[in-house]
Amino acid sequence: MRLTELKNHERELYYFQLRIGAAGVAVLIAFGVLFARFVYLQVVQRDYYHTKAEDNRISIVPVAPNRGLILDRNGVVLARNYSAYTLEILTAKVADVERTINELAEVVEIQPRDRSRFRKLLVETRNAESLPIRTRLTDEEVARFAANRYRFPGVEIKARLFRQYPFGELASHVIGYIGRINDKDQERLEELGVEANYRGTDFVGKSGIEGSYQNELHGTTGIEQVEIDAGGRGIRTLSRTPAQSGNDITLALDIKLQEIAENAFAGRRGALVAIEPGTGGVLAFVSKPGFDPNLFVEGIDPQSWAELNNSPDRPLNNRAIAGLYPPGSTFKPYLALAALELGKRKTTQTIFDPGYFEFGGRRFRDDKVGGHGTVDMYKSIVQSCDTYYYVLSNDLGIDAIARSLAPFGFGSRTGIDLDGESVGVLPSPEWKMKRFRKPEQQKWYAGETISIGIGQGYNSYTPMQLAQAMATLAANGAVYKPHLVHYIDNQRTSSRRYLEPELVRRIPLKDENIEFIKQAMAGVNKEGTGARAFAGAQYTSGGKTGTAQVIAIKANEKYNEKNVQERHRDHSLFIAFAPLENPKIALAIVVENGGFGATAAAPIARAVLDYYLLGKVPDPVKPPAGDAADEEEGD
Numbered sequence: 347m348r349l350t351e352l353k354n355h356e357r358e359l360y361y362f363q364l365r366i367g368a369a370g371v372a373v374l375i376a377f378g379v380l381f382a383r384f385v386y387l388q389v390v391q392r393d394y395y396h397t398k399a400e401d402n403r404i405s406i407v408p409v410a411p412n413r414g415l416i417l418d419r420n421g422v423v424l425a426r427n428y429s430a431y432t433l434e435i436l437t438a439k440v441a442d443v444e445r446t447i448n449e450l451a452e453v454v455e456i457q458p459r460d461r462s463r464f465r466k467l468l469v470e471t472r473n474a475e476s477l478p479i480r481t482r483l484t485d486e487e488v489a490r491f492a493a494n495r496y497r498f499p500g501v502e503i504k505a506r507l508f509r510q511y512p513f514g515e516l517a518s519h520v521i522g523y524i525g526r527i528n529d530k531d532q533e534r535l536e537e538l539g540v541e542a543n544y545r546g547t548d549f550v551g552k553s554g555i556e557g558s559y560q561n562e563l564h565g566t567t568g569i570e571q572v573e574i575d576a577g578g579r580g581i582r583t584l585s586r587t588p589a590q591s592g593n594d595i596t597l598a599l600d601i602k603l604q605e606i607a608e609n610a611f612a613g614r615r616g617a618l619v620a621i622e623p624g625t626g627g628v629l630a631f632v633s634k635p636g637f638d639p640n641l642f643v644e645g646i647d648p649q650s651w652a653e654l655n656n657s658p659d660r661p662l663n664n665r666a667i668a669g670l671y672p673p674g675s676t677f678k679p680y681l682a683l684a685a686l687e688l689g690k691r692k693t694t695q696t697i698f699d700p701g702y703f704e705f706g707g708r709r710f711r712d713d714k715v716g717g718h719g720t721v722d723m724y725k726s727i728v729q730s731c732d733t734y735y736y737v738l739s740n741d742l743g744i745d746a747i748a749r750s751l752a753p754f755g756f757g758s759r760t761g762i763d764l765d766g767e768s769v770g771v772l773p774s775p776e777w778k779m780k781r782f783r784k785p786e787q788q789k790w791y792a793g794e795t796i797s798i799g800i801g802q803g804y805n806s807y808t809p810m811q812l813a814q815a816m817a818t819l820a821a822n823g824a825v826y827k828p829h830l831v832h833y834i835d836n837q838r839t840s841s842r843r844y845l846e847p848e849l850v851r852r853i854p855l856k857d858e859n860i861e862f863i864k865q866a867m868a869g870v871n872k873e874g875t876g877a878r879a880f881a882g883a884q885y886t887s888g889g890k891t892g893t894a895q896v897i898a899i900k901a902n903e904k905y906n907e908k909n910v911q912e913r914h915r916d917h918s919l920f921i922a923f924a925p926l927e928n929p930k931i932a933l934a935i936v937v938e939n940g941g942f943g944a945t946a947a948a949p950i951a952r953a954v955l956d957y958y959l960l961g962k963v964p965d966p967v968k969p970p971a972g973d974a975a976d977e978e979e980g981d
Contacts, residue, residue, distance in 0.1 A: 380937050405803065408546030411565030412507060414592030416521055416555055418601040419832055424521050425556065427507045431483040433491065434476040437468070439500035446501065447479060453494050454487045456480055459647040467645050470528050476502065481644045489652055509549070509643050515636040517604050518941065519599070519664045520764075520830060522554020523639035525646075543567050552642070553664075555595060555830060558765050562834055565592035594835040598627030606957045607632045607963065610950040614940060616918075619813035619828075620933040620954060623923065625847040626826030627819070628762070629931060631956065633665040658913075667767040670806040671936050674892030675730045675981045676921045679863050680815065682723055684750035686859040693862055696722045703736035706793050710736050713893075713981065714809045722902040727866040728874035730891060730981040732800050733849035737821050739799025744790060747798060748774035753806030753853045755825065756807055761850075762828045770811050773804035802895060812934035816921040820888075820929035822860055823853035868926050875981045876920070879948035885959050886926040891943030891981035892919030915939040918946035931958050 370840075416425035433454060440446050447464070450456060460480055467477050468659065483491075491503060509524050531550050536540040544550070546567055549558040568589030607618050607630045618632035635657075641650050654662055663669065685691035701717030703710045712718070712732045718725065726734035739747060752758070757772025771777065775790040781786050797803035809829065818825045827848040834843045867888030871880040875891040894917040897910075918940030923932040933951060940946030953964040 349889075407570040409568035409570055409586070409589045410507065410546045410548075411567060412591040412718050413509065413524075414519060414563040414565065414837070415594045417594065417596045418599050418604075419597060420600065420602075421596070422601050424511065424513060424517065424597070424601060426510050426512065428510055429505055429507055430481065431488050431503050432478040432506050432929065433480040433483060433487075434478050434502055434504050435464075436476045436500045436502065438475075443468075450479065450491075450498065450501065453490050453732070454480055454483065459649065462649070463645050463647040466648055467526060471526055476504070478506075481506075481894075482510070509642035511639045511643075513601065514638045514640065516608060517599065517601060517631070518554075518636035518639050519633040519666065520554055520599060520604075521629045521639060522556035522558075522962035523552055523642040524549040524556050525552045544612050553724055553766075554639075554764065555597070556639075558763055559595055559831065559834075562595060563592040565837075566590040591837045593837060596832050597830050597834040598622070599631060599830060600958075603954065603958055604630045604632065607950065607954050608634065610637075610953040610964070611937070614946070615659055615665075615938040616936045617669055617809040618933060618935045618948075618950065618954070619666050619809050620931055620958075621813050621817040621826075621828055623817040623821040623929045623932050624824075624826070626814075626828045627832060627847075628717055628828055628830045629958070630933070631666055631830065633663070633669075635659050635661040637661045664764070664766055665809065665936070665938075667762060667764055667808055667810045669769055669808060669936070670770060671809070671919070672803075672805050672894035673807055673812060674894035674917070674919050675732075675801055675802040676812060676890050676892035676919050676934070676943075677799075678730065678735055679727055679867055679890055680751050680754060680756075681735060681738060681742070681747065681799060682727060682866070683819070683855070683859060683863050684694065685723075685742060686749065686862070687750065687855060688742070688746060690742055690746075691738065693723045696720050697734055697737055699731055699733040701733070703733050703796070705740065705796055708793060710796055717950065723862075724866045726868060726870040727863070727890065730870075730875050735799040736796050739795050740792070742799075744774060744795045744798065747795070748772055748777075753825070753851065753854075754818050755811050756815060757811075760814045762810060762827050763830055763845075767810065770807050770808055770895070771804055771806040773798055778804075801892060802809065809934050809936050812919075812921055812936075813921065813932060816923055816934055817932035818853065819860065819863065820923035820932045822857070823855040825850045825853065864926060867923075871922075875944045876922075876948050878944060879952045883952070883956075885924055885955070887922055887924035887955060888926055889920060889948065891948060892921070893917070893942050893981050894919060896939065896971070913939055916941055916942045920944075920947035920951050922951045922955065924959060931955065 405465045413427055415423055417423055433450070435443060435446065437443060447456060447461065456479060464479050467720060471477060488503060504738055511521060526548055527544070527550055532541070535544055537565065543564070543566060547564070551560040551563065553704045556563065566589060569587045571586070603620070607620070611632065614634065616634055618630060619628065620630040621628055623931060637654055682691070686693070699712060699717035699719060699721050701712045701715055710732070713730070716733045717733060718729055721731045721734050753773055757770050759767045759769055771797055773794070778790055779788045783793070794803055798805060822835040825849050829845055831845050833845060836843065867890055868874045870891065871883070871887050871889045876889045880887060880889070896916060916939070918937040920935045920943045921933070923929045935947040935950050937946040937950070956962040956964060
C-alpha cells in the first residue's frame with residue numbers, strides 16, 4: 347500500500363510540475379504578445395495614434411472673413427457689416443427639432459415668421475452645420491438662454507456678421523443682395539474649385555454688385571485650432587490663422603443723384619440709366635419699383651418672398667438691363683444720322699407731311715392730325731414727325747438700317763458689370779429667319795420696315811442699350827463699355843486697382859453730321875417736344891422724346907389713354923445729354939405706361955440734369971394727369 351501510494355504521489359507531483367511549466371510558458375507567451383503589441387502601438391504606430399488623439403482634443407474651425415464694403419463715388423457706404431448674436435440649432439445633434447423650437451420659445455421670443463424661415467432654410471440649405479432660429483438677440487435674451495443652456499443640447503449662441511444696406515430700396519438693383527448658400531451655389535463653387543475658401547461662410551452674393559463681384563468681396567477664410575472638451579465645447583484657442591477681409595468696392599455711381607432720379611419717378615414703374623460719355627462710368631442706375639435687400643440678409647421669410655415674387659409690378663426684375671422696350675421716337679436721331687452718313691439725305695432736303703404715309707394699300711398715320719406740312723431733317727427731329735421717318739426708312743431699307751445702327755449697340759449686350767443683361771432685338775431679315783420657324787413668318791415684308799423707322803415693330807432694347815447709344819452719340823462715336831465699379835481697394839496689400847475706361851470701338855462719323863444731329867436734339871429741348879420740361883434751364887442740353895405703343899390700335903382709330911387700361915397705355919421715353927458743348931452726362935429713361943415722353947419721362951431727365959450740372963435739388967415730381975395740351979404736344 348505504501349509503495350503504491352508513494353508511486354502515485356510522485357506521478358501526481360510530476361504532472362503538477364508539468365502543468366506549472368506549461369502555464370508558465372503560456373504566461374510568458376501572453377506577456378510576450380502583450381509586450382509586442384505594446385511596442386507596436388507605442389513605437390511603430392505612435393504617430394498615427396498621436397494624431398488621432400489630437401484630433402479628438404483639437405477642432406479645426408474655419409473663420410469667415412469680413413465681407414468687403416460697397417461705396418459710392420463720394421465714399422458713402424452702401425453696404426456694410428455689423429455683428430450680432432444668433433440662436434442656432436445644430437440639426438444633426440437634435441433628435442426632435444420642432445419640440446426643441448417649442449421649448450426654446452419659452453426662453454426667447456420666436457415668432458411664426460422665424461419658424462417658417464427656419465423650415466425654408468432646412469429645405470434649401472445643404473451641408474450647413476447649424477441653422478439660425480433667431481437672429482439679432484438682445485443682451486437680455488442671450489443671458490436668459492445662457493442660464494438655460496443645459497436644457498438644450500445641440501443649440502448654441504454664435505456671434506455672426508450680418509450685411510446691412512443703410513439706404514434700403516435705394517439703388518437696390520445696383521447693389522443687389524446676399525443669401526444663404528444653396529445647392530446651386532455649392533455646385534458652382536465646386537466647379538470653380540474654391541469651395542475650400544467658403545468653409546464657414548453661409549452667404550454669397552445673389553444679384554447686383556454683391557453677385558457679380560462676389561470673389562472680390564468675399565475675402566480669404568482663416569483657421570482656428572480650438573481645444574475642446576468631451577462635450578465638444580471649446581476650451582481655448584491653440585493657434586489662429588486670421589481671415590483676410592474682402593476687398594472694398596467703390597462705384598462710379600453717385601447715390602445722391604440716384605436718390606434724385608428714383609424720387610422723380612414718383613412711384614411709377616420704369617428705368618433710368620445715366621452714363622459719363624467719355625468713360626462709360628454709370629452715374630445712376632434706376633429700376634422701379636425696387637426692393638429692400640435687408641429682407642434677404644437673414645434668409646427671407648416665405649411671406650415677404652411671396653409678396654415680392656407675385657407682385658404684378660415685378661420689383662425683383664432689373665428693368666434697366668433686362669427690361670425690353672420699343673424705343674419709339676428716340677430711334678429717330680440715329681436713323682437721321684444713318685441717312686446723312688449713307689448720303690441718302692441732305693439736311694435741307696424736305697418732304698410734305700399730310701398727316702400720313704400711304705404704302706402697300708395701308709395708311710401709316712402721323713401722330714399729328716393734319717400733319718406737319720413741309721418738313722426738313724431738323725424739323726423732323728424737333729417736332730418728331732413720324733411721316734418723315736416712314737419715308738426715310740422705306741428709302742434706306744431694313745438692311746442699311748440694321749448695319750448703320752448695330753455699331754451703337756442696339757441689339758447686343760453692352761457688357762456692363764452686372765449679370766442678367768438681355769440682348770434686345772435690332773430687326774433684320776437674318777434675325778427674322780432665326781426667330782421664326784414657319785416659312786411665311788420668316789419672310790421680311792417691306793411694310794415692316796416702315797414701322798421700324800419710328801422705333802416700333804420688332805424693335806426691342808434695354809434702357810441700358812439706349813443710354814449707351816446716347817452716350818456714344820454724345821461722345822462723337824466713341825463706344826465705351828459701361829461699368830458700375832470705379833476702383834477696388836485690396837485690404838491685404840492696401841493697394842487700389844482702377845477699372846480704366848474701355849474703348850470698345852470708334853464709329854467713323856463725319857463731324858458735320860454728328861454736330862447737326864446734336865443741334866437738332868438741342869432744338870428738341872429749346873423749341874420742340876421737350877421744350878416744356880426744359881423751360882428756363884441754365885444749360886444747353888440735347889434730347890429726344892419718345893412714345894412707344896404697348897398694344898396695337900385699330901386702323902383709323904385715334905389713341906386715347908383714358909379709354910385704355912393703365913398697363914396697356916403707351917410707354918414714355920426720353921434720351922438726353924448735357925451740356926451741349928462738352929457732354930458730361932448722357933441718359934435714357936423709360937416710364938412704363940407713362941404716356942407721352944414729353945410729359946412723363948422728360949421731367950425726370952430735367953430733375954437729374956439739374957442736380958448733376960447745377961447741384962439743384964428739385965421738388966418732388968408728381969405723376970402727370972394728362973390733358974388736351976399734352977395730346978397736342980406729341981412725343
